Amino acid sequence: MEAIKDIAVLALLVFMFKKRIQIGHVFFTCAFLFGILHHMSPVELGSAIITALVSGSSLTLFTALYLITLLEKTMRHSGSQSRLVSGLMNLSGDPRIPMAALPAIIGLLPSPGGARFSAPLVAEASKGIQLTGEQNAAINYYYRHLWEFFLPLYPASLLAVEILEVPLGRFILVMLPFTVITVFAGLFLYRDLPSSQTAADTQQDNQAWKQVVEGLSPIAAIMILVLVFDLHILLSLVSVITFMFFYYRIGIKQIGLMLVSALEVRLLYMVFGAIYLREVLVQSGSIEQLLGYFQDMGLSPLLIAIIFPAIIGLLTGVTIAGVSIALPVIVTLATPDNILSLGSLAIASNIAGQMLSPMHLCLLMSVEHFSADFTGTYARLILPEALLIIFAIIYSTMLPF
Numbered sequence: 571m572e573a574i575k576d577i578a579v580l581a582l583l584v585f586m587f588k589k590r591i592q593i594g595h596v597f598f599t600c601a602f603l604f605g606i607l608h609h610m611s612p613v614e615l616g617s618a619i620i621t622a623l624v625s626g627s628s629l630t631l632f633t634a635l636y637l638i639t640l641l642e643k644t645m646r647h648s649g650s651q652s653r654l655v656s657g658l659m660n661l662s663g664d665p666r667i668p669m670a671a672l673p674a675i676i677g678l679l680p681s682p683g684g685a686r687f688s689a690p691l692v693a694e695a696s697k698g699i700q701l702t703g704e705q706n707a708a709i710n711y712y713y714r715h716l717w718e719f720f721l722p723l724y725p726a727s728l729l730a731v732e733i734l735e736v737p738l739g740r741f742i743l744v745m746l747p748f749t750v751i752t753v754f755a756g757l758f759l760y761r762d763l764p765s766s767q768t769a770a771d772t773q774q775d776n777q778a779w780k781q782v783v784e785g786l787s788p789i790a791a792i793m794i795l796v797l798v799f800d801l802h803i804l805l806s807l808v809s810v811i812t813f814m815f816f817y818y819r820i821g822i823k824q825i826g827l828m829l830v831s832a833l834e835v836r837l838l839y840m841v842f843g844a845i846y847l848r849e850v851l852v853q854s855g856s857i858e859q860l861l862g863y864f865q866d867m868g869l870s871p872l873l874i875a876i877i878f879p880a881i882i883g884l885l886t887g888v889t890i891a892g893v894s895i896a897l898p899v900i901v902t903l904a905t906p907d908n909i910l911s912l913g914s915l916a917i918a919s920n921i922a923g924q925m926l927s928p929m930h931l932c933l934l935m936s937v938e939h940f941s942a943d944f945t946g947t948y949a950r951l952i953l954p955e956a957l958l959i960i961f962a963i964i965y966s967t968m969l970p971f
Contacts, residue, residue: 575607576885583928593934594836597843601850608854618853622846630804631845632838637807638687640832644811645788646690647828648818654785655694660778666760668695669706673713676789678721685714685932686837689939703942705763708950711925711936712756718889718921719752720745726890733897734913744910744969748918751961755954788814837935844929848886871903871912876963879916883923887930892920911969918962922955 579600586596605615622628645651658668672695673688692710718724720742731741788810795806815825864874879896883889900916901909924930926948937944 579604594839594843597847601847605850605854610854614853618849619846622842622849628845631841633804635686635837635841636832637804637811639834640828641788641807641811642687642690643828643832644814647820647824648814650785651691652694653781655691657778657781657785659695665695665698666763669709670713673710674716677714677717678793685711686935686939688714689936699763701763703940704946704950707936707940707942707947709759711933712759712951712954714932715925716749716752719748719917726893729890730893730897730917733901734909736910744914747965752958755957758953759950840934841931844931847929851885874903875900875912875916876919879920880923883920884927887924887927889921889924892924893917896920911966915962915966918958922958925955926951
């Protein structure tokens, strides 16, 4: 019965997306409905709103989204964004390469809302070919998430290492092939894109490299501040943006206009709605009930490692949710001989689930930025994620541990 309730609410959520109802309204409607179906009182629903609004992680996310939007506007105003895209296109000779490379580069830094930052870069890179909003949105979203399988910068990866109790180096070695297969599976997103190959001009290579270095400098600076100097992501963003204000001699009036325009209320409302729905899911206790439901069905550990993490990812749209909720369960079902094989399968299934989640913020931001049809964008993602699951099943049976 609990599974039916969850599926019904998720189906309603997708239906409302298809009707192009404002995304924030969709999340709040489904959250209230979900809470009522799971017998949450009005006080509990109100408490979940407060928790979603004022929790440390939510405030960090809201602030990061604002600063990322401000950074994007600063890069656009200074021209460094255009020079980055131009440099990559001149070096590659094909706009399809920077369309994938730019989200992947930004994805190296797991800051909240990264897809919102890479979306205008992808839009600029695709100007040379005729693409739909759905094509742009799918490519931007997909290649933004290449590194979540193993990169230690992602909290979910570090948490997975602790839960599985394996050395970090061994974990990276086991999980790295998933990123490789994800890159190749993503080629299906290009299967109906027109080619725009042009001959590279070697005389312009030096200029192109200068453009790439300048364009990547703000992102590289943020990564260095976070990785080398262990500076918080918010402080890193503020530091780089402030430096760019001075370096490009942006006037006080223009800075004021960018500070105001970076406050995108609709985007923040959408994010708040997604956080609230996720909070209701957790407080209702439905996730634990779902696990009990699968165990009562007599499913094997292999099937649970596929289905349970995928559903957690589908319902929450967050990798760390599946790792923190589903992976400990998988560990209890595993033996010392297959803990990494089941664990890797569970992580891959969770990532595939959250990549197909209508609640995934990066998907919503990509769809919103490109004014794309949600279902049209979503349909393009199904085949690459299905290939990931197939690979994960085969790969997990081949691992000797």
